[in-house]
Amino acid sequence: MGWKGTLRSVSAELKRQSREADKRHRQRMKELEREEARDTVTEFENYLKDIISLHNECRASLDxxxxxxxxxxxxxxxxxxxxxxxxxxxxxxxxxxxxxxxxxxxxxxxxxxxxxxxxxxxxxxxxxxxxxxxxxxxxxxxxxxxxxxxxxxDGNAVIEILQKHLEISDLPIGKDVQFEVSDDMQVDINLKVLSYEDVIPEKIYSLRQAGTLSTKKMPKGRGLELYQDLCVAL
Structure with a gap:
């Protein structure tokens, strides 16, 4: 093989390697896209699960x-x-x-x-x-x-304990919490939660059959149902 033939062979090999590298890069980008899609869906589903199951989470009790x-x-x-x-x-x-x-x-x-x-x-x-x-x-x-x-x-002592062991930061959707103790030591807890817009996601995330991310607008009816479930859970 002459030098021209060698040059053509080398050029062809370089092009082949470049195509293979591009193919591997595209494949890796698709894998990253699917991985990111799975993480997004998992986070979305966990968030919905968390906000409607707050009543199942209990801090350590005091005997x-x-x-x-x-x-x-x-x-x-x-x-x-x-x-x-x-x-x-x-x-x-x-x-x-x-x-x-x-x-x-x-x-x-x-x-x-x-x-x-x-x-x-x-x-x-x-x-x-x-x-x-x-x-x-x-x-x-x-x-x-x-x-x-x-x-x-002493009602103030009751409020002191409640404020120490029931903080608003414990509730991811809590806005404010106040305690009142009556003369007969009955406790009223007034909890304000964040608004619908601050709690319910605007979009629904799911996975397509190919593993890519599907995004749809949150139906108003389902959003209101989730918000209602959240308030009932509290």
């Missing part, structure tokens, strides 16, 4: 009866367990024959004596940590007991 009957935390005692063990090791130490022959008895006893001081420091450290935890628990217990006393006849 005030158990809290009221909770025993007061017990203050820790420094029993010096590690120190006692270290002292017993020194007191009961009996050198073996090799230690005696090498005259290491004094050194071994000195080492055991040093370990007593280390054990004492460790006992103090452990006690300090336990005492710190105790003080935190004691303050929490006292605060809870005081709060329980207030809850029995």
């Amino acid at each position: 005030w009866s158990s809290i009221e009957n909770e025993s007061e935390p017990t203050a820790p005692i420094n029993e010096k367990i590690l120190t006692v063990l270290a002292e017993e090791r020194l007191e009961n130490y009996k050198p073996n024959i090799i230690v005696k022959l090498l005259k290491l008895e004094s050194r071994r006893k000195s080492s055991l004596a040093n370990k007593i001081e280390k054990a004492r420091l460790d006992d103090e450290k452990n006690f300090a940590e336990a005492d710190k935890k105790y003080k935190v628990s004691k303050r929490k217990w006292e605060k809870n007991q005081e709060l329980i006393k207030r809850l029995k006849n």
Whole structure:
């Protein structure tokens, strides 16, 4: 093959490789498009599911009866367990024959004596940590007991608890929430939700048979039905 033939072969091969690269690029773009479509539909469906199932989501409950009957935390005692063990090791130490022959008895006893001081420091450290935890628990217990006393006849305490454990940020469609407590300690919760336009999507997203994204306008009837379901769920 002459140089012209070689040149034609090289040119043809380069064109073939370019076509293959373009084909792979188009295929990859289609895959990305389908992947993005699946993500969009999944997010859309999850959003609709979330807004009509808010009543199924419940924050951790508070058992005030158990809290009221909770025993007061017990203050820790420094029993010096590690120190006692270290002292017993020194007191009961009996050198073996090799230690005696090498005259290491004094050194071994000195080492055991040093370990007593280390054990004492460790006992103090452990006690300090336990005492710190105790003080935190004691303050929490006292605060809870005081709060329980207030809850029995103080409406402001009830509102305080509700505001702490039922925040508007817990409701993705919540706009405002207010609490009122009557003289007989009955609680009214006034919840304002976002408007239809702020909650219900304008479009419906689904997947075509080919895996691409299909977009349609949200029918007014279905939108109102979703909004009604949302309000009933609350």
